[in-house]
Amino acid sequence: MGLTITKVEVPEPEPRPAHLPPRNWQDKPMIIVPGQEKRVPYFRASSIGGSLEDLTNVNKWKSRLVTLGAYRFPRILDKMSDITDPDDAEQKKLMNKITEELQDLAGMSSKALRGTDIHAISEELDFGTEMYIPDHYVKPVENYRKLTDEMKSKLGYKVWATELFGVNDTFKAAGTTDRVGWIKDELCIIDLKTSGSMDFSMGKFAMQLLTYAGMVRYHDLEAQQGAGRHPIHPEESVSQVRAYIMWVPQSGEQAALGEVDLTEAVEGFKLAEDLREWRRKWNRKALKFTPSITV
Secondary structure, eight states, rough: OOOOOOOOOOOOOOOOTTTTOOTTTTTOOOOOOOSSSSOOOOOOOTTTTTGSSSSSSHHHHHHHHHHHHHHHGGGGGGGGGGGTTTHHHHHHHHHHHHHHHHHHHTHHHHHHHHHHHHHHHHHHHHHHOOOOOOOOHHHHHHHHHHHHHHHHHHHEEEEEEEEEEEEEEETTEEEEEEEEETTTTTEEEEEEESOOSSSSSSSHHHHHHHHHTEEEEOOOHHHHHTEEOOSSSOOOOOSSSSSEEEEOOTSOOOOOEEEEEEEHHHHHHHHHHHHHHHHHHSSSSSGSSSSSSSO
């Protein structure tokens, strides 16, 4: 018997909204900067402090996921039979792909997707949308409701806007804020985190929130026409002193609000730039290792 192959029509990807800029191969937003002919790659606000982050525990976690994925899905390892030279560029790409697949199968991508879902649900709840909540999201969503109710009654919390894309031209960074709203009559950045722990990355988070606090709204189509930058709020400035994190773990164990001192994040930007310059310096050919004696 022959094999009949049916051609599957793949739908065209959704066009990127006109207000969002294109991204380069590193997923960096390519921003139109007044007075410059070419687009400029901006840092992603969510990762601008990554160069200073201690990734020891994150890397250990990823290694554990690879091991767990290999145990649960041993057939994935069959793809390794094609590896004959682990230093070959193309075979490195294959090994990277297999590694990522094992991590995803062990739960890495599912956690990211659950976090994205909780963000989307919370935004709908902020504006009173009635919606069906799947069972595995009920507990964290209930915790989110309780937390925001407490914030409203005790701190006068009120949402001004959600999911605003903006640029910070001082830090050459861009990103999307979770929320801008009033807490204690002060317009602030409020970020939602759904990770299992807040014991790590607070320095990185502070830099991210300070980046948001200094942003202006950016509309790429308007920027192509010579405009495209607008204040976050037409009458009030966003606090440059404090921001807030709403922590709602996916596990549903608890929820909490924490204040972030943005003044502590300023030092991080100086350290990050010094680190990038140090790396650029030692990556230049003139500073490569030059043997003086060879035997």
